[in-house]
Amino acid sequence: MDHFHYKNGVYHAEGVALDALAKEVGTPFYCYSTATLMRHYKVFSGHFPEAKICYAVKANGNLAILKTLASLGCGADVVSEGEIRLALAAGMKPADMVFSGVGKTAGEMAFALEKNIFQFNVESEPELELLNDVALSKNTKARIAVRVNPDVDPKTHAKISTGHKESKFGVAMEHAMPVYRLASSLRGIEVQGVSVHIGSQLTNLEPFAQAFARVRAFVGELRAEGFAVKTLDFGGGLGIPYGQEEPPLPDAYAEIAKRETEGLGCRLIFEPGRVLVGNAGILVSRVIYVKKSESRIFIVVDAGMNDLIRPALYGAYHDIVHVAAPPGDAPTELADIVGPVCETGDIFAEQRLLKLPRPGDLLAFRSAGAYGAAMSSTYNARPLIAETMVNDNQYALVRPRQSYEELLGRDKLPGWLS
Numbered sequence: 001m002d003h004f005h006y007k008n009g010v011y012h013a014e015g016v017a018l019d020a021l022a023k024e025v026g027t028p029f030y031c032y033s034t035a036t037l038m039r040h041y042k043v044f045s046g047h048f049p050e051a052k053i054c055y056a057v058k059a060n061g062n063l064a065i066l067k068t069l070a071s072l073g074c075g076a077d078v079v080s081e082g083e084i085r086l087a088l089a090a091g092m093k094p095a096d097m098v099f100s101g102v103g104k105t106a107g108e109m110a111f112a113l114e115k116n117i118f119q120f121n122v123e124s125e126p127e128l129e130l131l132n133d134v135a136l137s138k139n140t141k142a143r144i145a146v147r148v149n150p151d152v153d154p155k156t157h158a159k160i161s162t163g164h165k166e167s168k169f170g171v172a173m174e175h176a177m178p179v180y181r182l183a184s185s186l187r188g189i190e191v192q193g194v195s196v197h198i199g200s201q202l203t204n205l206e207p208f209a210q211a212f213a214r215v216r217a218f219v220g221e222l223r224a225e226g227f228a229v230k231t232l233d234f235g236g237g238l239g240i241p242y243g244q245e246e247p248p249l250p251d252a253y254a255e256i257a258k259r260e261t262e263g264l265g266c267r268l269i270f271e272p273g274r275v276l277v278g279n280a281g282i283l284v285s286r287v288i289y290v291k292k293s294e295s296r297i298f299i300v301v302d303a304g305m306n307d308l309i310r311p312a313l314y315g316a317y318h319d320i321v322h323v324a325a326p327p328g329d330a331p332t333e334l335a336d337i338v339g340p341v342c343e344t345g346d347i348f349a350e351q352r353l354l355k356l357p358r359p360g361d362l363l364a365f366r367s368a369g370a371y372g373a374a375m376s377s378t379y380n381a382r383p384l385i386a387e388t389m390v391n392d393n394q395y396a397l398v399r400p401r402q403s404y405e406e407l408l409g410r411d412k413l414p415g416w417l418s
């Protein structure tokens with residue numbers, strides 16, 4: 001459920017009319033709904049009162065999003081020093097942070113240790129050895145979980161599957177025991193748990209159930225060898241409805257997690273990203289042209305793949321709605337909705353059936369709160385777009401549109417050219 005809806009024929013974010021907001025901030029822009037974000041967090045975390053909920057900052061690292069979540073007691077799953085800094089700036093506590101990722105550098109490890117984050121999710125032996133060295137050089141210990149790869153097919157898009165054997169992520173379950181043995185021999189390392197994350201946008205519970213069950217069995221093996229397993233980090237990955245799909249509800253997901261951890265006495269950790277912010281954000285864009293070719297109608301909008309890359313990168317579906325309901329007699333047509341970027345792949349929707357908009361009309365791309373702004377770029381020298389947040393009847397610019405001065409100011413000329 002989200003708080004984007006029509007009121008008097010105009011699409012609103014909570015109490016704010018999006019046509020009025022477009023006038024204020026220009027287009028294209030992202031708009032986030034506080035009520036939706038809070039609701040999603042409360043529903044998810046409500047199922048796990050004892051667990052640490054560590055929001056996957058990569059999904060959307062806007063400070064206003066992070067601060068809203070922090071105000072509800074949420075922690076952070078981070079994958080870089082930049083994300084640790086963001087989470088700290090938002091008031092999230094190091095004791096509620098886990099550090100994921102296959103390529104942590106010594107510098108990032110040192111920073112995370114100085115801040116005393118709760119847990120490193122270690123993905124390889126060389127990473128473990130480096131972490132040990134860095135911790136010893138700082139006279140401290142790093143608390144770790146090994147990210148195991150349970151080799152299950154998450155049945156999601158290939159580019160966001162991580163839990164299968166050929167993936168670069170984690171340590172294969174059958175090779176994980178030696179990694180724990182190594183870990184326990186290192187003075188700078190304190191083993192505290194197991195972590196797993198098998199992929200993103202999962203719309204089926206079965207892969208979660210398989211992965212959690214394999215982790216449960218592995219915890220038994222670890223304990224039999226004398227390892228203390230205090231934490232179980234089940235990652236993120238719960239899908240959201242972008243179109244017709246019906247992903248599992250958090251309560252069904254929670255039931256499986258509870259079933260597979262019953263009696264283990266472990267502190268659970270979750271790293272949800274998309275399920276918290278995905279449907280709490282939309283992208284609003286203005287139609288520039290309606291271009292008709294012999295075989296197609298192209299609706300050319302002012303947002304491009306640099307602003308929202310998911311359709312171009314994954315063939316992802318985003319629901320597209322009119323901000324002002326079109327007149328009843330507007331023809332319904334199949335059209336391609338495309339951006340201005342000079343790439344054939346700059347397509348938001350191919351052969352989508354919709355009431356034909358006119359130049360100047362506003363369209364909203366729904367479910368754009370996760371991996372939208374976070375993955376945007378300035379490709380084609382297009383400044384990063386504005387991000388707004390609404391809270392009931394109020395709105396705020398939570399990231400102003402990048403200016404041309406900022407865009408041009410990034411480059412420096414070498415001495416021989418200036």
Ligand code: LLP
Nearest residue numbers: 056100197200201236237271272273274371
């Ligand atoms: N934990 C780890 C270790 C992850 O790698 C991820 C996402 C998450 C948690 C959060 O997963 P979520 O709950 O959001 O599914 N850009 C892609 C998604 C990439 C996901 C990367 N890892 C997209 O737009 O679909």
